[in-house]
Amino acid sequence: MKQLFNIIRVGKQFTLTNYGEVYDFEVVRILPNGKIEVKDLHTLENYLLDDLLKFGKGKDYSLIEK
Template identity: 45%
Template sequence: MSISVDSVRVGKKYFLRNIREYHEFTTVKALGEKDFLCEDIHTLERYLLSELTAYGKGSDYEFFELDH
């Protein structure tokens, strides 16, 4: 079962799959109530969490905290 955006914390690592796109990232900074600046673990690209979740949360949506 996926976690909610409400449970995201700065400095933690997450995995997100949405519409067949996969992202592993660390949250760098909180930007308001439900948005975060994120940094990709593999490419170090920075993006907003809201950009990743903007196009729906269908049956293929998964969002988990990584243990490592």
């Protein structure tokens, strides 16, 4: 999955669509283990990007930089 996220950089904002859900987030930091910490732009909650993809990628999957 790391190859998929080679465009992600700290400070950039993205919109992720997956299984009908849409998430707007900013990349906060990339952890040493390769996990990506993000901040939701609406709730300001921090979480790991892996949490959004733990059920896999749906047919509507897209990751777009804002």
